[in-house]
Amino acid sequence: MNLRFVYGCLLLFARITPALAQTPPPPIAIETEHISLVLTVGGNQKLYQTYLGAKLTEADKQLLPKPGPFDAYAPAPNEAYVPAGTDNLFEPAIRVVHADGNPGLALAFADVKTSQTGDNLTTTTVHLRDPVYPVDVLLHFAAYQKEDVIKTWTEIKHREKKPVVLTQYASAMLRLHAPHYWLTQLHGDWASEAKETQSELTSGLKVIDSKLGTRPSWYHTPSFLVALDKPATETSGEVLAGTLAWTGNFRLAFEVDNLNTLRMLPGINPYASEYTLPANQSFVTPEFIFTYSTTGKGQASRNLHRWARRQGGTLDGTQPRLTLLNNWETTYAKFTEPRLDSLIGDAAKLGVDLFLLDDGWFGNKFPRNNDKAGLGDWQPNKTKLPNGIGHLVQTATKADIKFGIWVEPEAVNPKSELYSKHPDWILRLPKRPEDLSRSQLVLDLNNPKVQDFVYNTVDGLLSQNVGYIKWDNCRMITNAYSQYLGKDQSHLYIGYVQGLYKVLGRLRQKYPHLPMMLCAGGGSRADYGALKYFTEFWTSDNTDAFERVFIQWGFLNFFPANTLASHVTNWNPQHTLKFRTDVAMMGKLGYDIDVAKLSADEQQFSQQVVKDYKRLSPVIWQGDLFRLRSPYEGNQVALMYVDEAQRNAVAFGYNLHTRFHEAVIPVKLQGLDPAKRYKVTEINLMPGQKSDLPAHGQTYSGDYLMKVGLLLSDGEAKQLTSHVLELTAE
Incomplete structure (x- = not known):
């Protein structure tokens, strides 16, 4: 008898045997008003994605092809969350090394639970379990009916006697079927963010990722569009838009397999991040947020915008935002208290809601007169601000506006008291030279003491009635080593982001609605993982109005206008004030100019613009784009x-x-x-x-x-x- 035939029969029998013990449940439908994602349990008890696209009727869902029978010599197609180490021949969603060293995982359907919250949110949890090892994988789906957005994430846990090691852990695994696939991604650099690039996905694996640690979106953004058959326009074509809610290293994998199926695997980048998971603890992946449109890219963007504003994608998304005047391009780090008092008066004259004091206000032993010193020493500089922050708050209050301030609490200059007092708080390799960027290093947010320091820094400012925070981070992670973690360095990148979220969560518990701008030397933290704690983000340090048209256009694919901080500046004074203003008005309007140097007509123009913008802001911030x-x-x-x-x-x-x-x-x-x-x-x-x-x-x-x-x-x-x-x- 042909041995290959016998082997195939045994494999096939092994796959269908579980069906003898359990009858597969009916199809599992995760749906919104216009989208259906259908999962089906096969006769082998594995979970398969059998449909993703425009919403199906109940009758049509019953007509979807059932999984199987399966070819004994090839993996079954469309498994919903494919594990590594058994029969998978392509990129896996998850890889686990068990306590006994076995690197194989099998996942069989265990149960499904669905709950309804109000008339808009349906939550579905599909429980998968290894038939041999006590490992459980929970696939979570939250379907927002009116916004046509689905949010999905994965939870991994086990009950083995010793820890297991996770080496891959995607947030989701989604599949599309079409003759062709067109990917639109955002990429760039400092002052050149959110450039759109479109390319056809062909056979093989394409990966968009970040290994930057703290500024993950510096070169690539964890958001994408995939069009089916042909490139989509704003008003036509089938398109999936997705974005990963994670403020750290990410990985977006797109693989077109031998059957021309597109497999999409968004999640944390497992680079240098093998995760040791103790028994009875859960590893929860970031949320992947996606929508599906049959009428082009524009509808996909509007779906995400509505979800972000209404469902917590951005903090207080349906509430008003503050217009502001920033001092940076007027004074840089060289200013005095009387000069700032005058600028606060200019802000009130302009009609904005807030004056924002940028970098350069702190440090005494190492004054912050440039970016080479003082970072980490968050005490007001006595020479520049003899009466401290409280005086500026009082000046703003008298002018009937709010006072905001810039911080970069995750970083440190070697020329600082913090660096001298706490060298163990800094991420840097032992026995290697320090790798400085912008004359600074990164603090270790894996360390609870550092988390407390960052929290106390910001809390100390807010306790002085500061009404707004610009939270910057201009440094990626290099020389990555945590003294706190010791030998377990593979948790560094994930632990850093988790530590950041702990700090932000504590601040939001105490100051639930205080407006904060998320900045990372520009738009290098453009993701919904961070935006749930912030009201807006700084789209780019490049405020040239011509360049900003492209930068803001790119980000508007995924983020609503009220999250895009867009300022009128003198970056390119050859542009008219009107052109610069009209471009900034596309997003959340602000100013970074010397108001006193404007002509009388320019001041009158700007004052009227602020009035009109406040009147029209409900349309721009809450309307459909x-x-x-x-x-x-x-x-x-x-x-x-x-x-x-x-x-x-x-x-x-x-x-x-x-x-x-x-x-x-x-x-x-x-x-x-x-x-x-x-x-x-x-x-x-x-x-x-x-x-x-x-x-x-x-x-x-x-x-x-x-x-x-x-x-x-x-x-x-x-x-x-x-x-x-x-x-x-x-």
Whole structure:
């Protein structure tokens, strides 16, 4: 008899034998109003993904192909969370080394539980268990009905006598089926964040990852779009948009297998992070948040934006934000108390809600006059601030605005008292030279004493009635070694992020609604793991208005406008103040300019802009975003926000480096009510300037605006100019 045939029969029998003991349950459907993810238990008791896409009817779900029969010489397709070490031939979702050294894991269906919270949230937990070893894997799914978003994460635990070692631990494993797959990712560098790149995924494995530790999104962002069949547009095509909620090393793996199935594995990067898990403890992965659209990228973005605002993706997402004036580009680290008093007065004159004091306010033995000293010594510099932070808070209070302050509490300069007193608190390799970046090193947040130090630093400021924190981190982790962890260095990267979350959790327990900006030398911490503790993030240190169009456009794929801190600055003074202002108004408006140096007309213009922005901010912050013309497709860029009632909208038009006599083409608007009539008004005009747009002051039906459109530029598309239109239903 053919031995290969006998071996195949034995394998096949081994796979189907569990079915004799248990009848598979009905399909498990994780669903929103427009999305279905269907999991099915096979006759071999393994869990399979049998569908992901547009929502199916109950009758259609019953028609989905059942898993099996299986080829004895190849792994069964579409297993929902594939373990390593048994029959898997591709990238596994999980790999466990048992206490006895066995590196194989098998996962069989144990049970499923579903619960309902209100009329919007359905939570499903699928319990998988190794038939031989006491290892349990729980696949968690939270389906937000109205937002069409599914959040998924994995919990791993065991009851072996000794610890097991986890070497791979994806947050999820999802599969798509199409002839072609097109991946859109965000990448970049300092001052060049969130560049969009699109490429076709072909046979093999593509990995987007970070090994930077504290600034994971510096080069790549843990967010992506995958279009099926062909590249999606804003309004057409099937597309999955996903983002990982983790403020540390991440890994996004995309593998097209021999059957042309796309396997997606988002999660923590296991690089240098083999995780030793004691018995009866749980390892919980970060959440992977995704949505699915059959009508293009725009709808996918709107789904994520609504979820982020309404379901805790960002702190207080439905509440107002603060406009602010920052002192950095006016004074840098060289200032005096009277100078800051004057700037606080300028902030009040401008009409913003807050004055933000940036870097340079601390350090006495090692004064913080540049980035080479003082970091870690969080005492007000007595020369610059003889009356301390309290005086500045009082000055702001008298001016009827709030006072905020910059901190970078996770880092230290070698020229600091903290460095001298606590060398054991610093991440650095023994017997190796220190690797400095920006003249600083990283504190070890694995250490509870360091966590207390960071907490007490921020709490000490907030106890002085500071009303806003800009939390910066300008240093990645290199020379990675924790004296606190000792020999168990493989927990360093994960433990660092967990330590950061512990500190932020303590602060939020005491100050649940205090606004904070998440900064990492720009947009290097753009993720929903951190944003649940912050109201906004600093998108880039590059505030050149032309560059910011691209940077903010990229981040708006995944994050709502009220999370994108966008400031008017003098980075490129060749740009008009209006162009810089109109670009910043696309997100959460702020200023970083010397107000006193503005002309009288510029001051009047800026004061009116702040008033109008506060009036329109509910539309920009809470409305639906429609990206009308992309900067990647031409020189004329357009986008708009529409409120939920479709009564108010704000449209932005930007001309970039347009050519001589470049044709001006009407822009077809989106998201309006066809039956309503909208009055169009151009705002953000300099004093004495009249609008030259034909639509200004006119009234149109929503149907006309969406079918015919409007000119968002004047008769000639001039370089680096812009227009902002307010639409109001009559």
